[in-house]
Amino acid sequence: MTRPPVHLTRRHLLAGIGVAAAAPATVIRAQPQHPQTLAFDATSAPLRLGPDRDETAIWSLRTDCSAIPRFRQGETLDLALHNGLPAPVVLNWYGIDGASSIEPLTARRPTSPGETDRFSLPLRQAGTFLCDTRLLGDGLAQSSPAQAMVVEERAPAEVDRDEVMLIEDWRLDPKGLPIAPGTGGQAVGAPLYLVSGKPSLDLTLRSNERLRLRIINACQRNAVALRIQNLDVRVMAIDSQPAEPFLARNGRLVLAPGSRIDAVIDATLPAGTASAVTLHDGGSPRPIAQLHVSADGPLRPAPLPTPAPLPSESLPARLDLKAALRVDVPLAASGGTPTSWGMPTHFNMGSKPAFRVKRGRTVVLTLTNPAATPMVFHLHGHHFRLLDRLDDGWKPFWLDTVLVDAGQTQRIAFAADVVGAWLIETMAVEWSAPRQVRWFAVD
Template sequence: MRVRGPSRRSVLTGTAALAFGSVLPRLAFAQATPAAPATAQVTRLRVATMERIELGGSTPLALFQNLLPGPVLRVKHGDKLAVTVENTLETPLSINWQGVRVPNALDGVPGLTGEAIAKGASTDISFAPPDAGTYLYRAFQPELAQRALAGALVVEEPGTSPYASDHVLLIQSWAPDPTMKVPLLTVNGAVSPTFEAPAGGRSRLRLVNAGTQFLRLQVMASCYVLAVDGQPVQPFALKDGRAQLTPGGRLDLAVDIGSADPIPVNVETSQLPIQLALVTPVGPGSAQGTPPLPVPAALPSNGLPDKIPLEKAARFEVPLGPDKVGLSSFESVGSVARGTSVVLALVNRSEAPVAVQLHGVPARLLDGADDGWKPWWHDAVPVAPKATVRVALVADAPGKWAIVGLRGGDGAVVAARSYEVK
């Protein structure tokens, strides 16, 4: 990856044009970064503060290993991930594994699933991720996660990848200047970095939205969706390369590289688009141009059910805002027996879109009649202003699981509920 410095025009003109308040949720996706070999060694994640005035202003940022974002954690499906987290901050710290079906004890919700890591303490975390895919690890506390304390987790499918390159693009938003009406966007800590991919081949881009904004993306090339929020889908082409990425959401894309022209990855705005990143072909390619590539093969299934029985489902309502709430009580919406189908009605009472983060298990969006579902699984669910979205899941993991609603734009917590699986 080559990192370019920001130009005054791309940063100031682009960010001034961004109007997130009018963005309504449509679809969530994400991911990208250079591939790294899997390792059985323990990864150290020391959390400490560092000044990054150009991004964080005068307030120091908390970082994993002094890196922005945190290091990409890679593990082969079926292998164990092992990390040691050391907390040098003045406040307790909890780690959340967004989208990963971890044991309840590792869910990282203080007061619900265990104790936070105290100041000056460290903890060892080890588990085998049950699903291949692209995920997000970060501080559970929004004030820390939204100020840089986040990184990507990649659980690689067995065997050799069919893609010529594999990149993680972790997107974060910043407002270092209080006078800025909209934030600055970075990918892997840089403004509009360049990624290289073999000419004439196909690259896997893993898009991760670690920020607070609903992003309208456009990839200026032929591309197919491989996975949504870490879970495989039957590959389909994105019309005009457009998709929406919910805060906390991830999208895996297969992108046809071509042989000559660089490929912009943009955020669309009401005026000029903002270039998030550039994918540049490298190598000889073909003098006659690149012939069309076939539809990519589907990723291996993670074994989630094809059908969720709804006839005897437990049904709970989760109100979203409009007011901010604390993260101390996690009022329960109810409890169910293990294996029960659950339908959650996510009721947004605010004037802003809300990203609902589901812990423990992903869910499928239901249609308006509640008698069918849309084809993708989500653990970051977009809910438009003044709207109700219903999702269905199978409660197959014992414990108490959090449901958190984050307001689009500023990331304020507008829902903190839980449900128990016995």
């Protein structure tokens, strides 16, 4: 039976994402690669979806790295995507700004079975990034996982550990086989969650050790809330861009599908104890991770000082809202009115853009959701500010993905500063709902 969608409001989102040290932290650095290359292989691979389940074949997106790919800000990547699957695929990126040459559908055509696509990606930004091949995946024989990529700051943050927590959801058909979303109402079971490819994630820290935890909601449809118990969780970045650091209320974080949060956590619990990480999706809470504090001696006598904000280089300090282009963008049809959104598999650059804007101008989008289900909105190639209700200010962080609750309206603003043709995406927080796209032009 399909689990009802979780209703997460803007208030929940903002609430959720809303000592001296005697020894310095270890600087975490990526290992240099010569040359900087990254190969993706879309192929079939075995996966165990739980400790009591046999391995099953899934459509996978693998890299030629043994772990999460890590690079440095300022490098350039030579990328290759080989398609070993029986359906066309295209890489869909989350967090990469201004790289019009990698934009799916508008710049990069789908890669046919047996083909290899090659292109370059300049890593102008640091952050936690996500890519997948799901843009064309609704209703196919299989769904596929996502891949994280880390680009480290030029001046690395002072942390002792740097870990990725990638959360994915899977659904099974009546035969117990994984099924793709957007299946038009086909019966599926309750979601199964994997954390970095495993049923749970267990990390062991020494007392007063500092952890940078890069949390990624790679779920295909589910919005999730995480609760990290008994520890201060300081949000440092959201959606691959630095935020004004703040403590998550009660250690609670809410992430729409595709959202990423970088948090700093100091291991201040007594030695030999643990902090449980629970996932909430509208059903019963699920334990998905444990942060253990080792019984070994402390790493340092006291916790490190409050971390400084991460450097922000690529986004403007101010947005000119008075001279902004203002566009209404309904996320769903209302009262039988035809929608301008379309299926990615039917995308055509000859279709009318949602809007055109001159380079350098601010754009304000009014996102309305007349549907009875929360909707996710994702902006390609740009980050936006979430505006206050009266357009008299914005929240102290940048986003590329936002959840708009049922019957609600959100206003966002961004600087259209790179010429190109860019996608916008929307989908309901519901397994059977289709992913839909439009495009806009920056001239």
